[in-house]
Amino acid sequence: MTGRVFLTGAAGFIGFHLANRLLKDGWEVLGFDGLTPYYSPELKEARLSILQGYDTFSFEQAMLEEPGRLTDCIGAFQPDIIIHLAAQAGVRYSIDAPRSYVTSNLIGAHEILEAARAHPPKHLMMASTSSAYGANDEMPYAEQHRAVHPMSFYAATKIANEAMAHSYAHLFDIPTTMFRFFTVYGPWGRPDMAPMKFARAILNNEPIDVYNYGNMQRDFTYVGDLVEGIVRLMGKAPTADPIGPMDSLSPVAPFRVVNIGNGSPVPLSDFIAALEDALGRKAERNLLPMQPGDVVATWADAALIEALVGKLPHTDIKDGVQAFVEWYRGWNRAE
Numbered sequence: 001m002t003g004r005v006f007l008t009g010a011a012g013f014i015g016f017h018l019a020n021r022l023l024k025d026g027w028e029v030l031g032f033d034g035l036t037p038y039y040s041p042e043l044k045e046a047r048l049s050i051l052q053g054y055d056t057f058s059f060e061q062a063m064l065e066e067p068g069r070l071t072d073c074i075g076a077f078q079p080d081i082i083i084h085l086a087a088q089a090g091v092r093y094s095i096d097a098p099r100s101y102v103t104s105n106l107i108g109a110h111e112i113l114e115a116a117r118a119h120p121p122k123h124l125m126m127a128s129t130s131s132a133y134g135a136n137d138e139m140p141y142a143e144q145h146r147a148v149h150p151m152s153f154y155a156a157t158k159i160a161n162e163a164m165a166h167s168y169a170h171l172f173d174i175p176t177t178m179f180r181f182f183t184v185y186g187p188w189g190r191p192d193m194a195p196m197k198f199a200r201a202i203l204n205n206e207p208i209d210v211y212n213y214g215n216m217q218r219d220f221t222y223v224g225d226l227v228e229g230i231v232r233l234m235g236k237a238p239t240a241d242p243i244g245p246m247d248s249l250s251p252v253a254p255f256r257v258v259n260i261g262n263g264s265p266v267p268l269s270d271f272i273a274a275l276e277d278a279l280g281r282k283a284e285r286n287l288l289p290m291q292p293g294d295v296v297a298t299w300a301d302a303a304l305i306e307a308l309v310g311k312l313p314h315t316d317i318k319d320g321v322q323a324f325v326e327w328y329r330g331w332n333r334a335e
């Protein structure tokens, strides 16, 4: 399957990897990204310069929330598939700067929905998050669990996105998949996330901040495995028929949410040990209490995605961290 993909957040961590994969697979990609200053615009530019090596890649630098801009771009490009990854990400920053989440994640997401309404794609795919499960402590997290008690404003905006997209899928018959991603890591990662924060501190002989005294578990998902999941789901636009009891398909709309995770939670201590091994240095741990907005553990139930697209690759944490560190050493020298 090939065709045209309109991809927001193309200069971001996941968007870059997905665009790279789609271009290699023969898709034509129009990337859209505002290169926001939340973290190093140089890192975003460096990712983009790789994508710009493909003739089949074009790029629009603009903000989601600019009224009508997405509708104009999508109208001119006529994509088969729209993938919306651009967002203000980050649990902790949403305590300090909630407004940017309103602008990017609520107003921006609404602009995407309006664009899809004006120029309906075969499949609209949008990023949500495992944070949507919030206070739900039933593990592993399954798509049919209640996701109604967000612990952070970031999570609240993503749950709102799911509700907004459901209403558009219902009213305007737009086949829509919402992904719930679980802690994604790998090369070209985000400087605000633990792998890069920890690697930077360890290499600078500074202590790393370890919250909840290290008593945390995350379903760390290697970015290449996640991208494989997205690519396989592209051809699985929701239709009227549920595929089984695990399906989150809406009873009134071509809409479903799908977890994309590794399916095996890793204790934070194991993740840090893998990072220490790959860096060849020990970390000094600054043990701290739980941070507001955070959850102790995440764990994806993979039954739905496996029923839809088969078993995904599961990169071992040691191999994934090794690949991240190899990239980070080069980037750190260039920084």
Ligand SMILES: NC(=O)c1ccc[n+]([C@@H]2O[C@H](COP(=O)([O-])OP(=O)(O)OC[C@H]3O[C@@H](n4cnc5c(N)ncnc54)[C@H](O)[C@@H]3O)[C@@H](O)[C@H]2O)c1
Pocket (backbone or CB within 6 Å): 008, 009, 010, 011, 012, 013, 014, 015, 032, 033, 034, 035, 036, 044, 062, 063, 064, 065, 084, 085, 086, 087, 088, 089, 090, 103, 104, 108, 127, 128, 129, 130, 180, 181, 182, 183, 184, 185, 190
């Ligand atoms: N990385 C993870 O572990 C993770 C986990 C769960 C969900 N997600 C979701 O996946 C998506 C991609 O995440 P990521 O890790 O690649 O984040 P990222 O911050 O690296 O990428 C997001 C991109 O969106 C752009 N952007 C943000 N606001 C914008 C706006 N208003 N207008 C135009 N562009 C804007 C940024 O410039 C950035 O390049 C996000 O929706 C995020 O919430 C990520």
